[in-house]
Amino acid sequence: MSTTPFRVQIIPKIKKESYLNLYRKGQRADERDFYSPRKISIQTNVLEKANGSSLVKLGNTQVMAGIKIEPGEPFFDTPDQGVLQVHAELVPLASPQFEPGPPDENSIELARVIDRSLRDPKAVDLNSLVIRPGDKVWMIWLDLYILDYDGNLFDASMLAAMAALLTAKMPEYEELETGEIKISKNISNNPIKINKKVVTVTTAKVENYILVDPNLDEEIISDTKSVIAFDEQGNIVGAQKTGMGSLSQEEIDNIINVSSSAAQVYFKLLNDALKSEVKEEKGDK
Amino acid sequence: MSTTRRVLVPGEKIEGVNISDFYVYDYKNEKRVSIIGVIDLKQEGQISYSPLNGVYLPKEGDIIIGLVTSHGVANWFLDINSPYQAILSVQDFFGSKQSNQLPEDPFKYLQIGEYVKAKIAAFDRIRNPLLTVQDKGLGKIVEGIVVSVHPTRIPRIIGKKGSMIEMLKSTTSCEFFVAVNGMIHIKCQNEQLENIASNAVKMIELQSHITGLTEKVKKFIEEERKVRGV
């Protein structure tokens, strides 16, 4: 049962009015324009024991992604494909709004949108994850851990997911005579085969204004949010309207245009973060 | 001849001079209805909009009949056929301003499952409807029966200029009290008549759209009285 949210943080009316006055002048409270995301930092390989990991900071929002790769059985109808499972947890320490407990509708929606945006464009090459067709494949467990909530969990989570996937390493294993797969404690140098990079762009609609990468206040005062996933070629590989308001067709067209440009900013930041990671690796050797 | 009686559905435009109604809202330059109902163009270009469905929303001053469903320390709680439970205080029921004038066990005097005729003394967005019985004719219902119909059928049971309700009273020889919240109190000389009266009311509820209903119900009551010998 989904219920109208009843424990929403209150934004004082005066504050909301002052935000709207800024928007009328084409400005935002943190001195951004409508189309720019906040300051982003992407770190990879932050957890030594995980196969892949990342920590993304988008303004004050912080998301950690952890990847564990384990052998498992394929799904019945896809015997020649590995398995990707995406879960998200709105960890209670991230916000006074988050309560401990099983995943609620917000964390389920977050995980499923990220999952679809990776699955539909076939970003992860599941065919390359087969050990023995129909019997043993690699399971990629991608867990998104929200550590600090200041708006826009989708974009931060997608960047974290992508950064972790692109820098993850497959486990070292040996196949015993019994057919059993024995994973060693060492991690190999083999990456997961990634076919495409994907980012999501979240926009909030506040009255007639469309704001890219809303912070928490902007999310609270918004009518509704849109999350649009893009690949590097500019195709739309996922979309989700999230929140209680509504939009006209024209507003959606505008959102697609604005998001498409912002996606390029995200891709550049992602690629830059990966280049510096590669430099570090080379330096180690 | 009224050719302008039409069913409107949510989102449809309604035109007319000065329509202000709970179920009509403004959209850009138009007025639109928010609930399914019948628009009726009476004489003199007056438009009425009657909802065909929807709950009874109490108004201060309404006389209603409520069913006691529970009680607290100093109040009874009543179901008045509305989204909100109504409250009747013990003090109001006994008409006393001082608590030492109240009986020891007030809840013995009005029990769960009993009906009360009361007036809505106060109702707003912040609190549940408050009832009072301190007015002529109000209080616990001790004789007769109470029949419940959908609140939107009440106008039909009263009829144009009271024609239906007057017919019911005279044809059944019973006393009727029709409350706006869909509850009708019927008091007759015997149980058989009460049964006939109750069936007549239910018949009106189910066939409220038929023409010539007043005649039809009148015939029904007369037949029943003959058959049952009352």
Place this chain on the structure above:
Amino acid sequence: MTRPQRFIDDEGKRLDGRKPDEIRPVKMQVGVLSNADGSALVEYGLTKVLAAVYGPKESQKSISLPDRASLRVRYHMAPFSTEERKNPAPSRREVELSKVLRESLEPIVITDYFPRTSIDIFIEVLQSDGGTRTVGATAASLALADAGIPMKALVAGVAIGKVDNVLIVDLNEVEDMYGDADMPIVAAPDLGQITLYQLNGVLSKEEFHNAIDMAMKVINKLVDIEKETLRNSYKEAGEE
């Protein structure tokens, strides 16, 4: 079920003979349940969804809002509704769809008339052949109107897909499972507002725009059918 070789034949017809912009046969009924305050049964082809509304009634204190009614929406699939029996326990998909369906109805229900109450909307998929959430939104809209809950406008939904590089309207299950895109859309044509949109799959920006165009045309027709259905069920009340 296996993946078809082709989805559109040489004459431009789909697997079930429809044209790309054609919806399946649509059936709508209201007032089908005696206990619920409002109810509706809606079918697009083989997809059958039953919706029921209870309320407004006083809400539990924990969820109560001081200035408006709460909506509680449950989207659920009956165990016998799918090809393989579905476990009745709520799945992650049902949790997500309950949320997006509630968010598709919030903009059109006039909730400030009934503070501190809740309006319960139950959407049960009796048979699933693609587009269940969009049929569910249409059924919920009818059930709300049938219950006399004040609404700004009616909504209807349809899912747009892409197969063999052609955009198609109102996907059935096969087209949904094996096609390249599934885009459910719910809108209120009388307000010119879209209250739900999602994309599963890959579309170019142009295809995305065209898909919404196609959806709005169909949704207009579906809302007209809703209005007819409501008028007919109360027809006698209008006659005199």
